[in-house]
Amino acid sequence: MNQHYPFTLQPLPYEYDALEPYINEETMHFHHDKHLQTYVDNLNNLLKDYPQYHDCPLHQLVAKYCHLPEAIQTGVRNNAGGVYNHQLYFYCMGKGETRPTGKIAECIDRCFGSYDNWREKMKASALSQFGSGWAWLVTDKKGNFKIVHTLNQDNPLAKGMTPLLLVDVWEHAYYLQYQNRRAEYLDNWFQVINWRAVEQWADRVCGLS
Numbered sequence: 079m080n081q082h083y084p085f086t087l088q089p090l091p092y093e094y095d096a097l098e099p100y101i102n103e104e105t106m107h108f109h110h111d112k113h114l115q116t117y118v119d120n121l122n123n124l125l126k127d128y129p130q131y132h133d134c135p136l137h138q139l140v141a142k143y144c145h146l147p148e149a150i151q152t153g154v155r156n157n158a159g160g161v162y163n164h165q166l167y168f169y170c171m172g173k174g175e176t177r178p179t180g181k182i183a184e185c186i187d188r189c190f191g192s193y194d195n196w197r198e199k200m201k202a203s204a205l206s207q208f209g210s211g212w213a214w215l216v217t218d219k220k221g222n223f224k225i226v227h228t229l230n231q232d233n234p235l236a237k238g239m240t241p242l243l244l245v246d247v248w249e250h251a252y253y254l255q256y257q258n259r260r261a262e263y264l265d266n267w268f269q270v271i272n273w274r275a276v277e278q279w280a281d282r283v284c285g286l287s
């Protein structure tokens with residue numbers, strides 16, 4: 079998330095069919111190659127006439143968009159969010175540990191009682207997001223794990239929280255395979271969380287272990 083202008087489409091860290099049958103290859107192609115590419119292109123277009131932000135890392139654009147000139151504020155909020163959120167979403171999936179282990183498992187147990195409780199709460203949060211958005215596992219300023227959901231491409235970084243894991247509940251994330259069945263998509267998403275990747279990310283952003 080330290081990339082800066084000009085942004086490029088980061089390749090998936092696995093094959094397009096790696097998440098089959100839970101998330102199919104067609105969905106991954108559209109989601110990564112079309113949707114994420116559009117956010118990347120839009121963000122580059124927005125920033126092209128603002129050289130003062132060309133060295134600004136992605137996570138700062140996302141966290142501090144409200145300090146940007148008004149003309150690009152909403153655009154950066156939506157499109158820098160779109161790039162960051164999708165990159166982390168794709169990164170946190172794959173074939174790996176399907177249950178949390180180690181330090182992250184301890185934090186989940188401490189803050190939610192158990193993995194199963196966490197899963198239930200995460201699913202409920204994702205279902206309760208009306209329309210397009212995301213559900214997140216974050217840490218707050220005190221280092222407590224929390225679940226939040228956000229509208230559109232908003233990111234909890236802008237509210238001082240640190241994202242650890244997220245699930246896309248825009249219809250484009252599941253409609254090709256699951257149509258309107260968001261709950262079924264979510265049940266399948268839990269099967270493709272790569273907890274090893276999540277742990278490595280959490281370690282990087284909040285020094286978990």
Ligand code: MN
Nearest residue numbers: 113246248251
């Ligand atoms: Mn998406």
